[in-house]
Amino acid sequence: MAVSKEARDKTGGGKATGAASPNGQQPAAEQTPDLGGERLLELYRKMLLIRVFEEATQRAFRQGKIGGYLHVYIGQEAVATGFLDAYREGDKVITAYRDHAHALLLGSDPNAVMAELYGRGTGIVKGKGGSMHLFDVERGLMGGYGIVGGHIPLGVGMAYALRYEGTEGIVQLYLGDGAIHNGAYHEAANLAGLWGKSGMNPTLFIIENNQYGMGTSVERATAMTDLGAKFDSYGIEHEKVDGMDVAAVIACARRATARVRETGRPYAVEALTYRTAPHGAADIKESYRTREEINQWRQRDPLGLVEQRLLDSGAADEGRLGALRDEVKARVDEAVRFADESPEPPLDELHTDVYADVAAQQETEPTHA
Amino acid sequence: MAVSKEARDKTGGGKATGAASPNGQQPAAEQTPDLGGERLLELYRKMLLIRVFEEATQRAFRQGKIGGYLHVYIGQEAVATGFLDAYREGDKVITAYRDHAHALLLGSDPNAVMAELYGRGTGIVKGKGGSMHLFDVERGLMGGYGIVGGHIPLGVGMAYALRYEGTEGIVQLYLGDGAIHNGAYHEAANLAGLWGKSGMNPTLFIIENNQYGMGTSVERATAMTDLGAKFDSYGIEHEKVDGMDVAAVIACARRATARVRETGRPYAVEALTYRTAPHGAADIKESYRTREEINQWRQRDPLGLVEQRLLDSGAADEGRLGALRDEVKARVDEAVRFADESPEPPLDELHTDVYADVAAQQETEPTHA
Amino acid sequence: MPELTYRNALRAALTEEMARDESVVLLGEDIGVYGGTHLITQGLLDRFGAKRVIDTPIAEGGFTGAAIGMAMLGLRPVVEMMTWNFSFLASDQIIQNAAKLRYFSGGQVGVPIVIRGPNGGGVQLSAQHTHSLENLYGHFPGLKVVSPVTPYDVKGMMLTAIRDPDPVIFLEAGALYGTKGEVPEEEYTVPFGKARVAREGKDVTLISYGRQVNLLLRVAERLATEEDVQAEVIDLRSIRPFDEETIVASVKKTNRAVAVQEQWRFFGVASEVAAVIQERAFDYLDAPVERVSGAEVPAPYARNLEEAAFPSEQQVIDAAHRVLYREG
Amino acid sequence: MPELTYRNALRAALTEEMARDESVVLLGEDIGVYGGTHLITQGLLDRFGAKRVIDTPIAEGGFTGAAIGMAMLGLRPVVEMMTWNFSFLASDQIIQNAAKLRYFSGGQVGVPIVIRGPNGGGVQLSAQHTHSLENLYGHFPGLKVVSPVTPYDVKGMMLTAIRDPDPVIFLEAGALYGTKGEVPEEEYTVPFGKARVAREGKDVTLISYGRQVNLLLRVAERLATEEDVQAEVIDLRSIRPFDEETIVASVKKTNRAVAVQEQWRFFGVASEVAAVIQERAFDYLDAPVERVSGAEVPAPYARNLEEAAFPSEQQVIDAAHRVLYREG
Numbered sequence A, B: 001m002a003v004s005k006e007a008r009d010k011t012g013g014g015k016a017t018g019a020a021s022p023n024g025q026q027p028a029a030e031q032t033p034d035l036g037g038e039r040l041l042e043l044y045r046k047m048l049l050i051r052v053f054e055e056a057t058q059r060a061f062r063q064g065k066i067g068g069y070l071h072v073y074i075g076q077e078a079v080a081t082g083f084l085d086a087y088r089e090g091d092k093v094i095t096a097y098r099d100h101a102h103a104l105l106l107g108s109d110p111n112a113v114m115a116e117l118y119g120r121g122t123g124i125v126k127g128k129g130g131s132m133h134l135f136d137v138e139r140g141l142m143g144g145y146g147i148v149g150g151h152i153p154l155g156v157g158m159a160y161a162l163r164y165e166g167t168e169g170i171v172q173l174y175l176g177d178g179a180i181h182n183g184a185y186h187e188a189a190n191l192a193g194l195w196g197k198s199g200m201n202p203t204l205f206i207i208e209n210n211q212y213g214m215g216t217s218v219e220r221a222t223a224m225t226d227l228g229a230k231f232d233s234y235g236i237e238h239e240k241v242d243g244m245d246v247a248a249v250i251a252c253a254r255r256a257t258a259r260v261r262e263t264g265r266p267y268a269v270e271a272l273t274y275r276t277a278p279h280g281a282a283d284i285k286e287s288y289r290t291r292e293e294i295n296q297w298r299q300r301d302p303l304g305l306v307e308q309r310l311l312d313s314g315a316a317d318e319g320r321l322g323a324l325r326d327e328v329k330a331r332v333d334e335a336v337r338f339a340d341e342s343p344e345p346p347l348d349e350l351h352t353d354v355y356a357d358v359a360a361q362q363e364t365e366p367t368h369a
Numbered sequence C, D: 001m002p003e004l005t006y007r008n009a010l011r012a013a014l015t016e017e018m019a020r021d022e023s024v025v026l027l028g029e030d031i032g033v034y035g036g037t038h039l040i041t042q043g044l045l046d047r048f049g050a051k052r053v054i055d056t057p058i059a060e061g062g063f064t065g066a067a068i069g070m071a072m073l074g075l076r077p078v079v080e081m082m083t084w085n086f087s088f089l090a091s092d093q094i095i096q097n098a099a100k101l102r103y104f105s106g107g108q109v110g111v112p113i114v115i116r117g118p119n120g121g122g123v124q125l126s127a128q129h130t131h132s133l134e135n136l137y138g139h140f141p142g143l144k145v146v147s148p149v150t151p152y153d154v155k156g157m158m159l160t161a162i163r164d165p166d167p168v169i170f171l172e173a174g175a176l177y178g179t180k181g182e183v184p185e186e187e188y189t190v191p192f193g194k195a196r197v198a199r200e201g202k203d204v205t206l207i208s209y210g211r212q213v214n215l216l217l218r219v220a221e222r223l224a225t226e227e228d229v230q231a232e233v234i235d236l237r238s239i240r241p242f243d244e245e246t247i248v249a250s251v252k253k254t255n256r257a258v259a260v261q262e263q264w265r266f267f268g269v270a271s272e273v274a275a276v277i278q279e280r281a282f283d284y285l286d287a288p289v290e291r292v293s294g295a296e297v298p299a300p301y302a303r304n305l306e307e308a309a310f311p312s313e314q315q316v317i318d319a320a321h322r323v324l325y326r327e328g
Ligand SMILES: Cc1ncc(C[n+]2csc(CCOP(=O)(O)OP(=O)(O)O)c2C)c(N)n1
Pocket: A098, A146, A147, A148, A149, A175, A176, A177, A178, A179, A180, A208, A210, A212, A213, A214, A275, A279, D029, D058, D060, D082, D086, D089
């Protein structure tokens, strides 16, 4: 668990409604809903699961148990936790490669998620996709994707399909601050705006603005740094939210999802947040930002803020929090054990899932291979 | 010559400063510069050359003398005429496939342009490119391009190179209303804005908003139809101009080019105009617009407006205009004759201009072919 | 049997399948109000409405990606690529998403999409508008790639394509939209992965696909009449899956083969054909497999240069002579 | 001779050429402040400044296109594709503009650009991050495509690439950035279009490029030690132009060939190699040319599946046995 007692104290109480982010961007002031002690505790448990899970994946990466790329969600927990709190059955969720949190929040089995990262046959996508490609279609998770921006058109198309089929579902479409400069974003957002005119595009765009695309700050990626306002070009309304404060995110998510569901029109929220971990588990160089900056953001760590509020309001004491931590840690330990003990995928899985029809696949296999 | 006496009369005098376009979009009011009779006559001659030239290409297309795609500039003459009036040696011009006017205005030999369309060896690019790919590098024409939006990044890169080399040149980058929805536009405009922050991007974006991308009106292509305002996303300032009024365009072009040249920062102008001809010479179906709409725009035909002004101001009488028409027609006839009489490219031209080094090319040629 | 043009056969397939299956939707530039730049979708907007016939902005990557998203939720989008030349802009969506989603989702997601449009050159559209991209898309597992040349096949394969649970790259012979052929009134489908023997013969096998098949038929006719050489003509039809069997069986009979492609030589379909034949009919071959390809240059505009850039009857006849050792 | 890693040899080439020629500029994602995700460009921002080492947003099509525009005015941009997997997004710019501009401008414009980055798989990056795109780009006239595997070649070919007046697709063996080899201190260049005989032998020719060359060298060693079979190993190095001569000369000597590629089988480089050999060494071939390719599946993540998806020593040895008729 990364949130120290000191950091928590420094946040200076639970005042988390619409606070300015350190870079000075100002989200719209938000009425913090009165979440109630048990509800807040439940949210805390979810965020804690993400945090502890991610720390375990980082360890496993260092141990060589997880290969390829690994991108963790540490520092950003409040964003997906808050938005997915407004998830309703029938909704669809799509995001990029920083996708573990989204799976866990939608209720995917942590064992299967961890096993995927370990490349095991028991993984959520059978060990075929790895960290960047978590899917849990039954729970609405339509995938993690590795090409920056490439999933945005998919989400917009899904939103169309949901209305075409006459459902009430919406799409929660997560994208990074770096992705917004890609043409895929522009073309898809324009389609969303256009299709939304006839109520055929219930897409909620959620910009996870964690201030950097890999090592490139927002300021170094565009001359116009108000990312939410980039949706003006498509006739899509937007707002900002303090992405470190889960209560603010929840309030925003409620309104925004309701609005999108009702109108069938897209809407965009820029969540101001921060990735306190390196971009990827292998990217230890952080020449692009300072220790001070990281520490400054850590003072508004999303878990720290909730802990403080729980303690201040008396909803929980240190004992209760400690018990919760132990419980979550045990759950993650179990996931690690499960992954570690799971077998690799059987070799014949190499050739399945290329086409629906395995025969079609075989016809293209080399004669001798 | 397409502008009838009647149409001219209907324009109701020379009042052409910042008039609203028929679709109601309102360009910024513009002080019409006092161009003076001879100067106006010279502009008229240029626009007339384009018009008569384009009409000749349409005839040649119908006769089967021009193949492939052919996109004419009829109705839009004031735009390129006005902007290229502000061209200075060392500037670069890049546009899409609707490029004949740009070549003629930059002083390319009409014979060579027509011969290109005829696919002759005397063509401006040796008969290799055709209508969509006119180049006259010596005169700053860096090409016509066939992939919608694909030339926009090239223009932005050129602007960078001009400043990198320490020149005063700027890039006039023309794009259609349809191109603006393409990702190439978005990525390039963002780069322009970003590089412009350090004065490294003297790009003048000129949106030739002729209301349609092929058969798709602006309203059917995007929910946010103020195309100039799409540059807000990149920190690029912009304005609109009445693209039917060459005097308004010239005034705008002067200011805009001076500003871009001085600052090294990009700027965008949306020229509201109309293509009275079909999209391409082969596209005779016009199910996407009405006769009335075309006629309404024809009343503000850019040539008609100038003719009226010339007559009203006494700068020219019908006799003078008639002589000018004859002169221009003779020039175009000569181009047609030249093209018609020119030989096809020699067959060995097939294999040149693939690589700088012809030997490199030969190595890739099939053994028997 | 009634005769239909290639264009009308294609439209018939789309119409019938849209009538039969509500999940079929069309997307593309100017396919609706404008009626389709090649008139393939003419009348469909009126019949099926704007929710099913979706005009898009000029954003090939965006709308192809959106269509993939629709397919992931069970729709069956048919995307018109106005011409395949614009598909580089959608290649990331096609290759990175459509082709691989089933795999990297561990089988949780399928992408029943068809992407169709005219492929190939021959009408003086010059460098940026002249490509034959069968090898490009055919390289990627997860895609199916077909290239029908007759009205019969284009209709039957379009029905197969729309019903296929996986992404299909449907390369139409754009230069032949107006050509006629017999098309039954009854419903039928043409399977993927089966080449067609377009003409039987015993002396030499000529292999191609798309509009070059017609060239081969002309050549075969000339060889038969002028030289009494009986050429077998194979129309691959399906590029992926690739029908090795039909090719190999024919060459085992004729012992000689010429592979012809409009596209460029390197890493083209003809390279694969030659590689397969030498692999699987090595002992039957009386001469090396010959290839005839487009010239190694971007497509030129001038009519005479363009003509010289594509395989000609004479080039194919010369190649046939070489494999028959009838040179000179 | 001093030893350098592949990475450092590459950086040395960039550094020397930037020092020599002011028109050389670099563009790419995180090549400056971050130092390059693969550290190729580390230190270059400090040395050459932000005008020449240009960090870009995540917009492969946009910045590649902009670099092409720069090249059209005489700069010599070297673009880093963070990995080639992202290049589909730039493929329209590369294929429609860079490759063809000289042609459709009638020779008025050249595009002296280099686009470089790691190609190929092997480090569990799974389906969207594992491609070998040599055949894709190698198909298009107007491009040059190279794929060096030794530190010596990567430096010498990078210098050739930057000085080349035409666009060069520079495919690096990403999995080998850390491997060492001899690199002279004096300036030298390695020409395009010449394959390298990486090991001489008389019994069978093994042909590949990129990191698979190392696999072939291991196989050749095993064949020599274990079976006294002397395999000749050919490293193509240059995919376009393609060196037929070296291949054909070798096969005329050995009479047997195995072509190996990490990429997928269909329309791959090995298809071309097989087609060329049977075309030009038909009478010398004692067995059909064998191909060993990657499995026909999107790249899987799990280590064991990924391993099974790429050519193995055993597969190559088996193929060699088949062409030597030593089966079983
Ligand atoms: C098209 C593409 N280009 C480059 C990359 C390499 N890359 C992976 S993540 C990343 C940064 C993305 O930043 P952002 O969208 O802000 O997401 P974050 O990592 O901050 O969550 C880059 C450049 C990629 N995966 N895809």
